[in-house]
Amino acid sequence: MTLSAPVTPDHNRLTTLAASRYRNGQTLSGPWNEALEAILSHRSVRDYRPQAVPADVIDIAVAAAQSAASSSNLQAWSVIAVEDKDIKEKLNAVAGNQRQITQAPLLLVWLADLARPRSIAEEQDGPAEGLDYVESFLLGVIDAALAAQNAVVALESLGFGTCYIGAIRNDPEAVSQALGLPDGVFPVFGLTVGYPDPARPADVKPRLAQAAVVHRNRYDPSAHRALLGDYNQALSTFQAEQSMPRIDWTEQVGKRIGTVAALNGRHVLKGVIRKLGFPLK
Amino acid sequence: MTLSAPVTPDHNRLTTLAASRYRNGQTLSGPWNEALEAILSHRSVRDYRPQAVPADVIDIAVAAAQSAASSSNLQAWSVIAVEDKDIKEKLNAVAGNQRQITQAPLLLVWLADLARPRSIAEEQDGPAEGLDYVESFLLGVIDAALAAQNAVVALESLGFGTCYIGAIRNDPEAVSQALGLPDGVFPVFGLTVGYPDPARPADVKPRLAQAAVVHRNRYDPSAHRALLGDYNQALSTFQAEQSMPRIDWTEQVGKRIGTVAALNGRHVLKGVIRKLGFPLK
Numbered sequence: 001m002t003l004s005a006p007v008t009p010d011h012n013r014l015t016t017l018a019a020s021r022y023r024n025g026q027t028l029s030g031p032w033n034e035a036l037e038a039i040l041s042h043r044s045v046r047d048y049r050p051q052a053v054p055a056d057v058i059d060i061a062v063a064a065a066q067s068a069a070s071s072s073n074l075q076a077w078s079v080i081a082v083e084d085k086d087i088k089e090k091l092n093a094v095a096g097n098q099r100q101i102t103q104a105p106l107l108l109v110w111l112a113d114l115a116r117p118r119s120i121a122e123e124q125d126g127p128a129e130g131l132d133y134v135e136s137f138l139l140g141v142i143d144a145a146l147a148a149q150n151a152v153v154a155l156e157s158l159g160f161g162t163c164y165i166g167a168i169r170n171d172p173e174a175v176s177q178a179l180g181l182p183d184g185v186f187p188v189f190g191l192t193v194g195y196p197d198p199a200r201p202a203d204v205k206p207r208l209a210q211a212a213v214v215h216r217n218r219y220d221p222s223a224h225r226a227l228l229g230d231y232n233q234a235l236s237t238f239q240a241e242q243s244m245p246r247i248d249w250t251e252q253v254g255k256r257i258g259t260v261a262a263l264n265g266r267h268v269l270k271g272v273i274r275k276l277g278f279p280l281k
Numbered sequence: 282m283t284l285s286a287p288v289t290p291d292h293n294r295l296t297t298l299a300a301s302r303y304r305n306g307q308t309l310s311g312p313w314n315e316a317l318e319a320i321l322s323h324r325s326v327r328d329y330r331p332q333a334v335p336a337d338v339i340d341i342a343v344a345a346a347q348s349a350a351s352s353s354n355l356q357a358w359s360v361i362a363v364e365d366k367d368i369k370e371k372l373n374a375v376a377g378n379q380r381q382i383t384q385a386p387l388l389l390v391w392l393a394d395l396a397r398p399r400s401i402a403e404e405q406d407g408p409a410e411g412l413d414y415v416e417s418f419l420l421g422v423i424d425a426a427l428a429a430q431n432a433v434v435a436l437e438s439l440g441f442g443t444c445y446i447g448a449i450r451n452d453p454e455a456v457s458q459a460l461g462l463p464d465g466v467f468p469v470f471g472l473t474v475g476y477p478d479p480a481r482p483a484d485v486k487p488r489l490a491q492a493a494v495v496h497r498n499r500y501d502p503s504a505h506r507a508l509l510g511d512y513n514q515a516l517s518t519f520q521a522e523q524s525m526p527r528i529d530w531t532e533q534v535g536k537r538i539g540t541v542a543a544l545n546g547r548h549v550l551k552g553v554i555r556k557l558g559f560p561l562k
Binding site for chain 2: 028031033067068117156228251252259267
């Protein structure tokens with residue numbers, strides 16, 4: 001008989017977090033820490049208390065965002081902290097009037113920002129030819145996304161709730177106008193921030209099994225196939241617990257990607273991005 | 282005389298982290314935790330020990346990545362864990378032979394993956410018209426970026442080092458071939474992962490002052506102007522400490538965005554993305 005390794009509470013906690021995230025027997029082992037706790041217990045919060053987010057907390061969120069990697073250190077992103085109710089409601093109209101935007105005291109709008117590097121080049125009387133290409137637009141979007149996600153983890157580690165608002169891309173021109181964006185700035189997504197309403201707690205949404213999204217050395221196109229039935233089942237249980245309408249994930253995916261109508265106006269995005277000052281060469 | 286508020290060690294630690302990040306007197310106040318520690322002390326690691334990243338750690342990184350928000354829960358991303366040296370060197374050739382790729386035992390390649398939702402629609406004999414639009418490409422890129430950044434924070438909280446490799450976009454077709462990617466999958470960036478080499482420690486790179494990147498309610502195009510001189514100075518000190526060539530950030534920006542040549546082949550990216558199965562309507 002061999003002695004089994006002692007099970008530490010840390011190992012148990014990671015596996016508890018994995019149980020909520022996957023509901024499929026996935027275990028995790030290794031040392032627990034507060035960063036893993038914040039990351040693995042993420043849930044999108046759509047119900048907030050009205051109290052403002054303290055200025056100190058916004059400073060921490062921005063420092064976290066700026067601590068993310070940035071391609072060639074270009075720092076080709078900016079963020080607008082919207083607390084003004086009128087402006088917030090203008091953005092909410094674009095997003096289809098979501099309750100989390102109305103309730104949240106703070107809406108952070110994350111921007112791919114090529115206007116700042118362009119103005120820096122202009123101040124040196126230099127060219128800025130590279131900015132006209134798809135690559136530079138993409139670089140700004142990626143920089144903004146990495147920054148935003150760091151802010152999310154920092155905010156959640158402090159007990160705040162957040163929810164990404166991709167729906168501002170339903171009409172980026174209106175967003176641009178409401179926020180006074182110059183040419184070369186694209187609003188990638190919004191992020192509501194606030195104290196979660198304890199009366200309406202959100203829960204961790206299960207994800208696809210790890211084997212559906214991780215490949216080893218080469219992509220395996222059939223990796224997900226056998227795992228979809230179990231995932232539909234896990235989400236179904238989650239939907240019942242949350243009093244959400246019951247629908248298979250695979251059907252949801254089909255509806256979301258099936259038609260141009262399901263893009264909610266975003267089928268014209270390429271033209272809009274160009275209009276906002278990105279030639280997309 | 283009034284008593285000043287007691288300074289707690291927690292407050293000191295956040296301000297110490299802010300001092301490295303900004304070198305401009307920026308302070309932060311609030312409760313310290315291990316998540317903030319991991320995020321605020323990020324530095325890109327380009328020197329690794331040869332030891333493999335344990336499988337348990339990869340599982341945690343993937344669980345962290347999957348815990349990031351996903352637009353409409355489409356989960357339109359995948360990741361390939363490349364440990365095979367031959368494949369890694371093929372990707373390194375695309376990236377211009379960077380030492381961190383040679384040294385790192387693990388290269389994670391993050392993918393915008395519309396092939397999985399497309400195959401799910403096909404299995405239901407349903408259309409997938411929405412996938413042909415710029416919006417869906419963007420959605421996959423953003424999903425992948427949020428996922429990757431969560432993995433970075435998780436890995437760094439466990440003591441691992443990482444470095445993003447945007448240079449795989451120098452030739453995404455070659456990457457696609459090396460990894461066997463199907464149509465509708467785009468390699469967004471790589472990420473080297475490993476144990477940092479203690480003999481060659483990296484340091485925190487200073488960023489622009491907060492006031493240069495955060496706007497309140499409306500975008501202020503002149504926000505950064507007065508702050509660039511101090512930032513050039515802060516980076517100059519950093520460059521001297523790291524024995525890096527001395528160059529102003531503003532000059533670096535000008536060089537990086539000035540010419541098509543500085544895109545390192547990425548000026549053809551739009552055509553390549555189309556070739557990889559994204560019509561970009």
